Amino acid sequence: MWNTVFPYLLSGISVGGQYALIAIGYTMVYGILRLINFAHGDVFMVAGIIMVYMAASGVPLWLCIPLVLALTALIGFTIERVAYKPLRNAPRMSAMISAIGVSYALQNLVLYITGGLNQLYPTIPWISQSVTVFGATTKIVTVVTPFLTLLLVIALVQLINHTKIGMAMRAVSRDFETSQLMGIRINRVISITFVIGTFLAGVASILYFTNYTTVIQTSGAMPGLKAFVAAVFGGIGSIPGAVVGAFIIGIAENIIKGLDIMLFKLGLIHGPLGLATFSDAFSFALLIIILAVKPTGLFGEKNTDKV
Amino acid sequence: MNNTTKKKADPAIFFSAVVVLCIYAAVFIAEQTIAPTSMLFTVLKKGATYALVAVSMNLLNGFTGIFSLGQAGFMLIGAYTFGIFTIPAAQRINVYQYYNGGIVQFSLPWFVAMLLAGLMAAFFAFLIGLPVLRLKSDYLAIASLGFAEIIRAVFQWDKLGVITNGSNMLNNYPTFNDFNIRNASGKVTVYLSTLVPFIIAGVCIGVIILLINSTYGRALKAIRDDEIAAEAMGIRLASHKRLAFCISSFFAGVGGAMLAMYQTTVQAKSFTTAMTYEILLIVVIGGIGSVTGSCLSSFLFVACSEWWLRFLDQKQVIGTFQVPMLRNGFRLVVFSVIIMIVVLFFRQGIMGTKELPDLFRSQHKKEKEAQGK
Numbered sequence: 046m047w048n049t050v051f052p053y054l055l056s057g058i059s060v061g062g063q064y065a066l067i068a069i070g071y072t073m074v075y076g077i078l079r080l081i082n083f084a085h086g087d088v089f090m091v092a093g094i095i096m097v098y099m100a101a102s103g104v105p106l107w108l109c110i111p112l113v114l115a116l117t118a119l120i121g122f123t124i125e126r127v128a129y130k131p132l133r134n135a136p137r138m139s140a141m142i143s144a145i146g147v148s149y150a151l152q153n154l155v156l157y158i159t160g161g162l163n164q165l166y167p168t169i170p171w172i173s174q175s176v177t178v179f180g181a182t183t184k185i186v187t188v189v190t191p192f193l194t195l196l197l198v199i200a201l202v203q204l205i206n207h208t209k210i211g212m213a214m215r216a217v218s219r220d221f222e223t224s225q226l227m228g229i230r231i232n233r234v235i236s237i238t239f240v241i242g243t244f245l246a247g248v249a250s251i252l253y254f255t256n257y258t259t260v261i262q263t264s265g266a267m268p269g270l271k272a273f274v275a276a277v278f279g280g281i282g283s284i285p286g287a288v289v290g291a292f293i294i295g296i297a298e299n300i301i302k303g304l305d306i307m308l309f310k311l312g313l314i315h316g317p318l319g320l321a322t323f324s325d326a327f328s329f330a331l332l333i334i335i336l337a338v339k340p341t342g343l344f345g346e347k348n349t350d351k352v
Numbered sequence: 353m354n355n356t357t358k359k360k361a362d363p364a365i366f367f368s369a370v371v372v373l374c375i376y377a378a379v380f381i382a383e384q385t386i387a388p389t390s391m392l393f394t395v396l397k398k399g400a401t402y403a404l405v406a407v408s409m410n411l412l413n414g415f416t417g418i419f420s421l422g423q424a425g426f427m428l429i430g431a432y433t434f435g436i437f438t439i440p441a442a443q444r445i446n447v448y449q450y451y452n453g454g455i456v457q458f459s460l461p462w463f464v465a466m467l468l469a470g471l472m473a474a475f476f477a478f479l480i481g482l483p484v485l486r487l488k489s490d491y492l493a494i495a496s497l498g499f500a501e502i503i504r505a506v507f508q509w510d511k512l513g514v515i516t517n518g519s520n521m522l523n524n525y526p527t528f529n530d531f532n533i534r535n536a537s538g539k540v541t542v543y544l545s546t547l548v549p550f551i552i553a554g555v556c557i558g559v560i561i562l563l564i565n566s567t568y569g570r571a572l573k574a575i576r577d578d579e580i581a582a583e584a585m586g587i588r589l590a591s592h593k594r595l596a597f598c599i600s601s602f603f604a605g606v607g608g609a610m611l612a613m614y615q616t617t618v619q620a621k622s623f624t625t626a627m628t629y630e631i632l633l634i635v636v637i638g639g640i641g642s643v644t645g646s647c648l649s650s651f652l653f654v655a656c657s658e659w660w661l662r663f664l665d666q667k668q669v670i671g672t673f674q675v676p677m678l679r680n681g682f683r684l685v686v687f688s689v690i691i692m693i694v695v696l697f698f699r700q701g702i703m704g705t706k707e708l709p710d711l712f713r714s715q716h717k718k719e720k721e722a723q724g725k
Contacts, residue, residue, distance in 0.1 A: 081490050131696055137489065138419060139699055142636050145629050146695045150688035152626075157681035266625065270497070277494060319510035326505035329498030336495055337483040 049310055052181040053303035054296060059187040059256065061295025062194035066249035067272035068279070068287040069201065070121075070242025076218040076282035077238055080140045084124060084147035086269015088243050092117040092250035093166060093260040094155050100167035109167070114247040121243025122236055130232065148266075155262040163261050166254040173255050186255045191292075193252070197245060198288050205284070210237055218282060267325060271298070274332045280345025289343060294331065298324045364712035371708065372554070379550055383543040391659045396546050397528055397614050398658065399651035400553040405607035406634045406646040407557050408600045413632070414641035414705075415564055416596040417576030419493045421628050422480070425500025426601040428623035429476055430469035430608025432507055435522035435618045436515060437465040443524040448517050455514045462526045466552070466609045473605025474598045476503070481597045485590070497625055507620040521619040528613050549610055556603050561643055563599065572596050637694050638701050645703030652702075657687055 067089055074082045096113045100106060128147045132140045172186040205211035213234045216224040225231050253268065254260055275294045279286025300307075301324045308314045335342060379396065386392060405427060412418045437460045439447055448454035460468070484495045506512065508519040531548040532540045563569050571592050574582040583589050612618045634653045638645030661683040668675045694701065 075490075079490075081494065128692065128696065135699065138413075138640075139695075141419075141490070141493070142632065143692075143695050145632060146688070146692050149626075149629055149633065150685075150692055153681065153684035153688045157679075157685045160680060263626075270501075270625070273494065274498065277491070317510075322509050323505050326502040329501050332498050333483055333495050336487055336491055340487065340491065 046307075046310060048180055049303065049307055050300070051179060052183065053299045053307075055178065055181055055183055055187055056256075057296035057299030058292065059183075059190045059295070060253075060299060061292035062190035063249045063253045063256075064268065064272045064275050064295050065194050065288040065291035066197065066245040066252075067268060068276040068291045069198070069284055070246050071273045072276040072279075072281055072284060072287040073214075073238050073242050075276065077214065077221075077235060078129070078140070079137060080129065080144065081273065082242075083141070083144040083269070084128075084151060085242065085246060086265040086267075086272065087148045087151040088117060088120055088124070088265070089246040089250045089253075089269060090260065090262065090265025091120060091151055091155060092243075092247040093254045093264070094159065094164065096251065096254070097164040097166060097260055098158075106167065106169060110169075110251060113251065114244055117247030117250070118240045118244045121239040121246075125236060125239040130235075152262045152266075159262065161262065163259040166258050166260055169251070169255055172252075184256060186252055190252050193248070194288070197248065198284065201241070201245075202284060204241075210234070214238060271325075271328050274328045277332055278335050278342055280342030283342070283344040286342055286344030294328045297331065298328060301327050362709070364709040367712045368708040376547070376550060376554070380547050383546050388540075388543060388545070393546050395651065395655045395659050397549050399654040400546075400549040401607055401610040401614055402631065402634060402650035402654055403647040404553040404556050404610065405604055405631050406638065406650045407560055407643050408603035408607060409631050410635050410638075410640065410643065410646045411560055411564070411572075411603075412596060412600045413635060414639075415569065415576060416572040416593065417579075418485070418593060418597065419489055420484075420496040420597070420600075421493045421625070421632070422484075422496035422500045422601075423604050423631050424623045424625060424627040425496075425503040426473040426477060426604035427608030427611060427627070428500075428503055428507060428620060429473045430605030431612035431618045431623070432516060432522065432608075432620070433469040433472040433605070434462075434465045434609035434612050435525050437468060438462055438525040439522065440524065447522060447524055448514070450520065451513045451517065454517065462530075462613075466606055469609035470602040470605040473608065474602040477598045477601030478594065481594050485593045485597060497628065500623075500625065500628065504620050504623055516620070519620065521617045522612075523617040526613065527616045549613070552606070552610060556606055557643060557647065560599075560603060564643070568592070568595065633691055633695075636701055637691065639703035639705060640701065641705040642701070642703040642707060644706070644708040645701055648702055656690075657683070661687060 067085065070085050070088075071082060074080055074085070092113055095116055096109060099109045099112060104112065124147055128143045129140055132143055172184065172189055174185050175182055176185050176188065177183075178188060205214060213224070213229045214237070216227070216229055217231060217234050221231070249268075254264075257264075271294055272291060275291035276287045277290070278294065279288070279290030281287075302321045304320045305314075305317050308318070382392065405423060409420075409423050412420050436454075436456055440459050441457055444457065445453040459465075480496070480499045484492060484499065487495055507516045509516075510518050512518070513520075528545040528549055531544040533542040533544060535541050564572075571582070571587045574585065574587055575589060575592060579589060608623075630653075634649050635646055637653065638647070638649030664678055664683040664686055665680050666678065668678050
């Protein structure tokens with residue numbers, strides 16, 4: 046039984062780590078701007094495409110990775126300046142619509158550049174090698190991801206709790222206007238938030254696409270949505286919440302992919318049930334359950350609405 | 353109160369009715385005279401379908417202030433219900449080839465199936481609304497989007513294949529082309545394949561307009577403007593929101609059935625969140641809170657994406673100069689840039705919150721002012 050479950054669990058933890066890195070971008074932006082950045086998943090996909098083209102143009106891989114991360118962060122910064130900053134005083138719905146517009150634009154731009162074909166992701170030496178862990182064969186990236194994720198999250202939490210800019214971020218997310226009055230340069234804080242968020246999405250894209258090997262214009266949509274679900278699940282605005290939520294969703298999704306085989310081996314069913322169809326839907330079901338039971342998520346702070 | 357005094361004769365409404373009738377007449381005449389393969393009809397058919405769905409979304413987002421992103425899911429329910437109940441019994445063995453012809457072994461007339469499509473979508477909306485409508489803005493958006501994804505997965509489930517045909521497509525059901533009247537030898541005598549979708553969409557949008565202008569509609573607008581104030585005025589939030597959600601989904605379901613007729617095949621995997629986003633962008637371009645705007649922008653949106661911007665996808669040579677960058681997909685890039693410009697700089701959209709009669713009214717007032725001078 047363990048031999049059946051373990052590979053799914055392993056890839057669940059790995060995907061969970063990748064979702065966690067994306068989810069942090071969602072949760073930080075939401076914490077500060079109260080905006081669901083629907084374009085975040087597409088930035089993640091664009092990071093993959095940049096890597097594909099950069100590697101194809103002959104840039105050595107060791108240089109590609111930092112360049113991709115820097116470019117992704119730059120894209121995040123630009124998107125915020127162009128598409129969200131002009132709408133800062135507009136109703137919240139406008140910014141959300143703008144985010145959907147950006148997502149649509151990024152997908153179409155990539156469709157134009159790639160011609161709508163699957164792009165083969167470059168093989169990054171060490172991390173795409175196969176390795177056997179407790180009898181399950183997988184890529185090294187699968188094993189590395191959770192550790193790298195935790196490392197980055199710890200670094201981020203330190204940044205938020207112990208630096209000046211981190212303090213500014215916390216202040217802005219607590220009260221936008223007051224922190225502005227206190228002399229915090231809001232635009233700078235927001236830009237940095239976007240840079241950090243998209244940087245982490247860039248890291249996630251390297252890990253994710255090394256595992257899945259192809260990139261297409263729509264490949265950011267589903268991981269993006271799931272990462273957002275993870276952020277809501279953990280309590281939006283809370284970084285530990287997003288990480289925990291992402292791991293839960295990643296693991297649950299992969300367990301469901303293998304549920305048919307597991308149930309079969311346990312003798313509970315006699316033929317395939319096709320439950321793998323629901324691996325995506327399950328995350329959303331989980332989201333709706335948590336929203337119905339505890340709308341603030343696992344670690345969310347309670348907000349009371351004032352008239 | 354204001355309404356009763358105004359009701360006597362409002363020339364603006366009369367003019368609007370005339371304009372709408374003229375459009376229908378133009379569609380009918382165009383259809384008899386222009387070759388049916390013209391791109392114009394593709395745009396008109398798809399435009400009418402999208403207009404209905406956009407107006408139904410506007411009813412929620414623009415008039416009730418419920419930011420729902422579940423439209424594609426309800427369209428999927430509508431499209432499938434329509435397809436499942438209208439495939440002729442003789443064709444079922446071919447369509448459901450992997451499921452021994454499926455378990456539904458009868459077929460309904462198209463308008464009954466279309467009504468059923470709407471009712472089915474409304475029923476699901478009622479169920480989904482129970483948990484979702486209790487949520488606030490962003491959470492509601494993401495939860496309804498999640499439901500659309502769940503619905504998509506359920507319809508693709510292998511075990512339901514005897515009803516939904518699993519992840520295979522449904523086809524061979526009546527389409528818009530079946531509305532054409534043919535003579536005995538099978539030659540088309542009267543083309544109606546564009547007019548009928550126009551009429552279906554027109555009737556549905558008419559019902560929505562009546563609803564918006566009724567007491568219910570005013571209650572919905574009150575909820576949009578301020579939930580707490582509306583509640584204090586005695587409007588029951590829960591039941592009104594549920595009503596708006598179900599009605600909107602009903603028409604989204606009918607729109608889905610129309611989309612099924614337009615596409616001639618239905619497959620669950622095409623009803624993605626991208627489709628909801630497209631419809632949302634249509635609503636935004638038209639103006640959130642304007643039925644006329646939604647209709648106009650659906651036709652513009654469809655015309656631009658399917659027809660007018662097509663030249664951007666092909667090589668263009670002016671003299672000896674070959675225009676750079678033009679190749680497959682460029683149309684969509686230009687299109688998204690236009691959308692972003694509208695979203696960022698023309699947030700009111702084409703119509704703002706104005707309707708067709710308002711256009712005549714403002715002119716009318718100006719004329720009066722000019723006479724007064």
